[in-house]
Structures are given as structure tokens and as C-alpha cells.
Amino acid sequence: MIVDRVTRFLTHPEAESFEELALAAFAWQLERIEPYRRLCEGRGATPETVGDWRRVPPVPAAAFKTMTLAAAPAVEVFRSSGTTGERRSVHHQPFPDLYGQVIDASFPRFCLPYAERLPILSLIPPREQLPDSSLSFMADHVLARYGGPESAVAFGPRGVEAAKARSWAGARQREGRPVLVLATAFALAQWLDALERLDLKFRLPAGTAVFETGGFKGKTTELTREALLVRVQSRLGVPPEFVVREYGMTELTSQCYTRTLLGGDPDLFIAPHWVRVRLLDPETLAEVPAGVPGLIAVFDLANLGSAVHLLTEDLGIAEGEGFRLLGRAAGAELRGCSLVVEELRGS
Amino acid sequence: MLRDAFLPSSPNLSGEPHCRRVERPVRYLAARWAPETLGRVAAALREGAAALREISAEDLLAAWGDTVATFLRPGSLERRALDPPLARLCGLSREGLKAGLDAVLGGVRREPAAALQAKAPRAAAEDAGPVLAVLASNLPGLAVQPLLPALILRRPVLLKSPSAEPLFAPAFLAALARREPRLAGAVAAATWQGGDIALEVPLLAAVGTVLAYGEPETLADLARRAPGKVIGYGPKTSLAVIGAGMDPHEAAEGLARDVALFDQRGCLSVVAVYTAGDAASLAERLAEALLDLARRWPPGPPARPVLAAVRHLRLEAEMRGLWQSSLPLRDGTVIVDPDLELRPSPGLRTVRIHPVADLARLPGILESWRGRLQGAALAGRDAWLMEPALRELGISRCAPPGELQSPDATWHNGGIDPLEALATSP
Numbered sequence: 001m002i003v004d005r006v007t008r009f010l011t012h013p014e015a016e017s018f019e020e021l022a023l024a025a026f027a028w029q030l031e032r033i034e035p036y037r038r039l040c041e042g043r044g045a046t047p048e049t050v051g052d053w054r055r056v057p058p059v060p061a062a063a064f065k066t067m068t069l070a071a072a073p074a075v076e077v078f079r080s081s082g083t084t085g086e087r088r089s090v091h092h093q094p095f096p097d098l099y100g101q102v103i104d105a106s107f108p109r110f111c112l113p114y115a116e117r118l119p120i121l122s123l124i125p126p127r128e129q130l131p132d133s134s135l136s137f138m139a140d141h142v143l144a145r146y147g148g149p150e151s152a153v154a155f156g157p158r159g160v161e162a163a164k165a166r167s168w169a170g171a172r173q174r175e176g177r178p179v180l181v182l183a184t185a186f187a188l189a190q191w192l193d194a195l196e197r198l199d200l201k202f203r204l205p206a207g208t209a210v211f212e213t214g215g216f217k218g219k220t221t222e223l224t225r226e227a228l229l230v231r232v233q234s235r236l237g238v239p240p241e242f243v244v245r246e247y248g249m250t251e252l253t254s255q256c257y258t259r260t261l262l263g264g265d266p267d268l269f270i271a272p273h274w275v276r277v278r279l280l281d282p283e284t285l286a287e288v289p290a291g292v293p294g295l296i297a298v299f300d301l302a303n304l305g306s307a308v309h310l311l312t313e314d315l316g317i318a319e320g321e322g323f324r325l326l327g328r329a330a331g332a333e334l335r336g337c338s339l340v341v342e343e344l345r346g347s
Numbered sequence: 348m349l350r351d352a353f354l355p356s357s358p359n360l361s362g363e364p365h366c367r368r369v370e371r372p373v374r375y376l377a378a379r380w381a382p383e384t385l386g387r388v389a390a391a392l393r394e395g396a397a398a399l400r401e402i403s404a405e406d407l408l409a410a411w412g413d414t415v416a417t418f419l420r421p422g423s424l425e426r427r428a429l430d431p432p433l434a435r436l437c438g439l440s441r442e443g444l445k446a447g448l449d450a451v452l453g454g455v456r457r458e459p460a461a462a463l464q465a466k467a468p469r470a471a472a473e474d475a476g477p478v479l480a481v482l483a484s485n486l487p488g489l490a491v492q493p494l495l496p497a498l499i500l501r502r503p504v505l506l507k508s509p510s511a512e513p514l515f516a517p518a519f520l521a522a523l524a525r526r527e528p529r530l531a532g533a534v535a536a537a538t539w540q541g542g543d544i545a546l547e548v549p550l551l552a553a554v555g556t557v558l559a560y561g562e563p564e565t566l567a568d569l570a571r572r573a574p575g576k577v578i579g580y581g582p583k584t585s586l587a588v589i590g591a592g593m594d595p596h597e598a599a600e601g602l603a604r605d606v607a608l609f610d611q612r613g614c615l616s617v618v619a620v621y622t623a624g625d626a627a628s629l630a631e632r633l634a635e636a637l638l639d640l641a642r643r644w645p646p647g648p649p650a651r652p653v654l655a656a657v658r659h660l661r662l663e664a665e666m667r668g669l670w671q672s673s674l675p676l677r678d679g680t681v682i683v684d685p686d687l688e689l690r691p692s693p694g695l696r697t698v699r700i701h702p703v704a705d706l707a708r709l710p711g712i713l714e715s716w717r718g719r720l721q722g723a724a725l726a727g728r729d730a731w732l733m734e735p736a737l738r739e740l741g742i743s744r745c746a747p748p749g750e751l752q753s754p755d756a757t758w759h760n761g762g763i764d765p766l767e768a769l770a771t772s773p
Contacts, residue, residue, distance in 0.1 A: 060662040282655040329655035
């Protein structure tokens, strides 16, 4: 079965070729997902006519907001966060075990290159609190699989539990062992705000890393990444070369990471071997050359349950063996003679 | 060289502010502001109020009408200097800019201005103070909308241009002051990067009223910093309702104009059409009309994020098996969507046509949009029968297709009477 082949490919890339698996996954989804079949048939794309995974029609991420894309009965249903009134993406995930195996095959490589288990502080809501969040699924999995006994979650019903995070950091600082902090950018900023209010500074032990993922979507507060990194160094004592970024989303099963801990560019996302990322011209959907901004299209073999070839709503730029994130497609927000956000707006 | 500021004539402002040259994306002289300079501008405007109050209604209308007529002529000196940079800054084609200015300025020509003047019983109280109008950048020429009622009520005005388009307001004020020098001390235009609280403190303290076009967060922030002074015009959207017996060809032509003007960036830009008639036929006609308009009013250079959003929308429609036009992405997108929920457009002249057999269902369908709807283009008797119910939802303008985006000076934008807003404290 295709899911077994993909699962095996995660840990044995030599077993098959990406190309073969990609085309097999395309055929499998085409057969099972009606809206996708409609899209492909309208474009004359069938397993007989498509001989290159790049020619497999991508599914727009926006489709996850309006229709059910499920190749098999869902075992987990994940929903994007989204703002009030906005439609949320819904990912019917039939293969949560595969999701766990994806995390195991990629997370340690980028985020735990030097240790098997270590104390982890998570500022991400646990599944108990947000059962339909794919990020919470991932955080729980990471804590269970890679967290030492001192690991903790400091995110409650009211958001970041700053006091709990503070005492946890104090204890780990005294112990002198490196730790890992998991957080969305927004939660991290909240904790740093709290530390700033108390004028507290930690020097977390050398080797400590921070895992940071996008978390500003729909938030009114904007914060540049540079400013965040400065504050992380100043308040936690973690230098920028120990902050790993993750690129993932509800609509995907796999994640891309920066290779920061291995000396890589801190803003260049690298895909694992079962994922291919291309940048497409939004007007023609043709691949753009390196250095030209385009829409990020992700071919994720592990996204078997819904859409292996996904056209994200993110804009990026290809560079070397990875890509940089530039921003998002325009939201369909109201226009109303008031487009400018910055005018006379205070902090 | 064009400037991003127009200062009231006052001995207290001689030599100020210092300017720097901006080269990109267009060339102009940009003023550098300090809190005390802006405070002095506000003080100068207060002093200029006396001369403003001496101007008769006839003289004011004459100067205003002449200035507007000049700005409506693309061959005028003012327009020849302004059009190329304005089109570039607003992201519109030259033809699109002309159409937009025709719509905005056409609504404040001498006749509609006189109609508004006739509704003003008297000038505002002498101590009402200057008006600060915080403008948005998506519609060129929008400065005239708050300016006219303020002048009719003889209140000095500072137009805060958006930093993305700082040139129209000072050019218009300079032309107006040349025609009526007694106005010169009572009007000003300036721009600065929003969010500079220190810069804005003396100004917000000195003005009597703030008219602001902006996002809800911006308006709330302003209201906090200028309590009791802010009248906000928040984001809204517009739709069309087409009755059962309407000729699709006739309706489509006007609808295309309502969709395409300003490249669909205005609050009166139509994003959805509800029709009791043949939706497929209307969609085909509308696509043809949009294609025709794309030749006459070519769209401005589209931003990549907008192209990306429309690409997503089209692919999603394809997956849902919906009928959609085959226009080039830049020229427009028409989708027939049986799902009746109103969805805003990301831009690029994108419109959904929703077949609805019984138009009486509309208030229920649109209920969740209460307070966020601005206009409705109505065609056919059954559509016009819905006008009271639509107005009850907060729609402030109903007009036949093709005329929605051309309100005149008496229009109550967002349901706010432009004179009442400035005659009394908010």
C-alpha cells in the first residue's frame, strides 16, 4: 500500500525514487478525492498524461477552507487558527501515525542534533487544550518522545503562563544543562514581554536551543524577526545561531526547518528528502528561477491523506538548496477606502 | 517640483519645515516634521479661521468649482504634473486614474457642492477648531470628500495624506488657495509615517475633530489618543442585486464599471452580485464587459500577493466545479457561486455571482455583514424593493449599476451626514 511505501521512504530514501512515489501518490489521490479529480480532469491531468511530479496539479491551500479533501476516513481533524469571522482550514488526517513518523524523521535532525532527550519547555497549547491543532499534536509528540523528565508546558487557557515558564527557566539555569524551548513566535514574544516587565534576564545553559514557528497569523501585533532574536538573546541568553525556525501548516503533514544548529543560514528553510519545494509564478503557475519571488508549492509525500501537491498562500524565494519566506498572499479582507494600516497608528 | 505638503500662509511658519528630495518611486520634495512644527501648523490654521469665515458662499463655491473643474481636465497644468506620479503611487494605469478622478471629483463639482452648501444652515461654532482628516491611499483624490464640508462650515482643515500617496492633497490645496487667497491661511496638507505618537500629540490636542479613514485598529487607537474627537470611516464592502427580468447585457455593462473602477479598491466597489435572473448568462456578459473595460481602463500593475490570492480563488472554484470566466488573471475574474455567503474580494476585479431565486432572502443572507456594507447597485423593480431592507443593514448608498461608485458631495458615507459630522462635536 502506498502509505507503507511512503513511511518506509522516510527512513530509507534509497528504497524508491521520489519521482515514482510522487506519481503513485498522485494517482492514489486522484482516484479517491472527488474535488481533486475534478480539478485534474479539467486540466487533462491523469496518471497516463502526467509523467513528471512537477506536472501534478497543485491543490490551493484555500480549498481546505471550503471543501473536504480526504483520501481515506479521517482519524484526526486539524483546523487552522484563523481570525474571527475568517473561514478556517480543515485537514482531515487519516494517517496520524505517519505524521508522528514524519516528526521523528525530521525534528531531531534539525532541532536535536546533539542529544536524544533533554528538558523541553513548550509554550504551545497542549492537545488537551487544542485537540484540533496540528501544532499541538506535534508539540505533544515531541515532548513525549524527546523530552526529559523535567519537561513542562507553560501554556494555559489564558495563554502563556509566564510565571511557570520563569520558574522553569530559573531551575534549568541552575542545573546548567542545555534545554529546548518550543514556541510560536507570538507566544515567545508574550513571554519575553513578561520578562521585560519584571526586568528579568536568564542565561540559559550553553547549547540551549529555541524552536520557533510562525504564530502571528491574524494577530494585530507585528514583530520583526530581527527584533525577536535580539530579545531572545537579551532575555534568555540564547544567541540567534541557536534559534531554529520551522515552516509548517495545518494543510501539510511535513515541515521544513532552518539548519541553524548545524551552522546553516538562519532564514533558509530546508525540506526533508520526501518533500520538494518550488516557487511558482502566481499568474502562470510556471516555476520561477531562483531569486525571483513566487508562490510556495510543496510536494509532500506524507500528505497522502489530502493533497500531496499543495499550493500554499505564502510567497517566497528559492535559494541554493532551500527557500526563504517573504510573506503571504493578500487576504480577502475588506477594502473600504481605508487600505492603509499605518496611518496615525500608535503602538 | 511636486511637494508633499501645503502649509497655511502664516508668518509663524516661514522657512518651515525643512525638506528633503525623494527620488523613488517618484520625485518630490518631502517635508520633515517635528512635533512643535505640526503644533504651529495647527495654531496657524486657528488663526486662518477668521479669514475663512469672511468668504461668502458664492466666492467659496466659485473657487471650489473652478479648482475641481481644473483637476477634472487631464490637459490642465495641474493634472499634467500630477497624473504620472499619482498613477504610479496609487498603482493604477493612467486611464484607470483618469476614470477614478472623474468619479471622485465629478461628485464634488460646483453643482453638487452648491447642493451641499444649501444644506448647511450656518458656519460651525468659532471655537470648533481645525479639522484633521486622515486619508487612505487606495483612492486617489479622496481628500476632496472631507475637505468640502469642512470648508462649507468654515472650519480650517489639515489633510493628513497617506505616506503612500502624499501628492494630490497639497496640489489641490495650492490650486484652491490661488483662486481664493483668503483660504490660504486655513488649509494645510502634510504627511508623515503614522504611529509617531510624540509627533502627533500636540496636533491631536490642537484640532477639534478628526475624520479618519482606516482599519478598526487604527480608528480605535486614534479614538484612545484623541478622545471625543474622532469620526471613523472603517472598512466596508459593496454588492449588487439584479432583479429577475433584467437584461443581463444592460446590467453587465454598469456592473463591470462598479467592479473595475479604482481596480476594485473602494468601499463602493462591487464584490458580489445576487441575481434572481439567469446567473450564467449574466456572468458571461459581465466577463465580456470586464474584458472590454480592461482594454479601456487597463488594470494597474498587480501586486504579487494579490495575484496569488486570486490564483487560489480560481483554483478553488475549479475544484468546486463552478463556472468561471476565462479572462487573463489581471483583467478580472467572474465566478458563479451557488453558495450564497458573501465573500470579500482580494482585488483584481474579482466578483462572484450568486443565483438567488427569492431576493427577499437577502437580508438574512447578509445579516452577518450588518454594519460592514457600504453600497448596493440595484437593477430591476424587485431589486429596488429590497432597498429599505438593505439600508436597514447599514448600506448607505443604493444606485443603478454603473453609478454606484460616483456618489456626490451630499452622500452620507457610512451613514454619516458630512455636515452634521463637522457642525457639532462628535
